[in-house]
Amino acid sequence: MSNQVRAETGFDALEEGLAALIRGEFGHRVDVGDGDGVADAISVGLNLLAEELQETTVAKEDVESIIESMNDGLIVFDANGRIKRVNHALGSLIGFDRADKCVGGGAETIFGACEKKPGPADDALAWLEQPLETEVEIESEAEGIKIPVFLRISPVIKKGVSSGAIAI
Secondary structure (H helix, E strand, C coil): CCHHHHHHHHHHHHHHHHHHHHCCCCCCCCCCCCCCCHHHHHHHHHHHHHHHHHHHHHHHHHHHHHHHHCCCCCEEEECCCEEEEECHHHHHHHCHHHHHHHCCCECHHHHCCCCCCCCCCCCCCHHHCCCEEEEEEEEECCCCEEEEEEEEEEEEEECCEEEEEEEC
């Protein structure tokens, strides 16, 4: 087989491998030829990338299952105090429609007009920087009553900077 034909075949396989990655097919592997061509070197790198993505995806799915299986309500906040996520247990407590509507809103979306909100009165977002334990009231849409909830909030620190917080 001529070098030109081998190169075209190798690059066709690379194109197919990249397309598979874009589709999220992280189990796809590109055949590596004799190992001495540019396409072969790129194929090895692409296969390593696909393997890493496959492992990361499995780990993410495991974390998602854990979060949704928790019996305790969970709220994830971004660095600005906006709600990124709530889990199934919190949705059961406050009502699923309301839980879906909370995402993107601030803490007040869940804690409403409660007299007692998380964080010191002088700094409403202090809980993004330091752990906090407090009692708040959450209005249960399903029950139509306010439920006292003991809340633990912990900042999520990435590279020494708060990137948000989790509340359980």
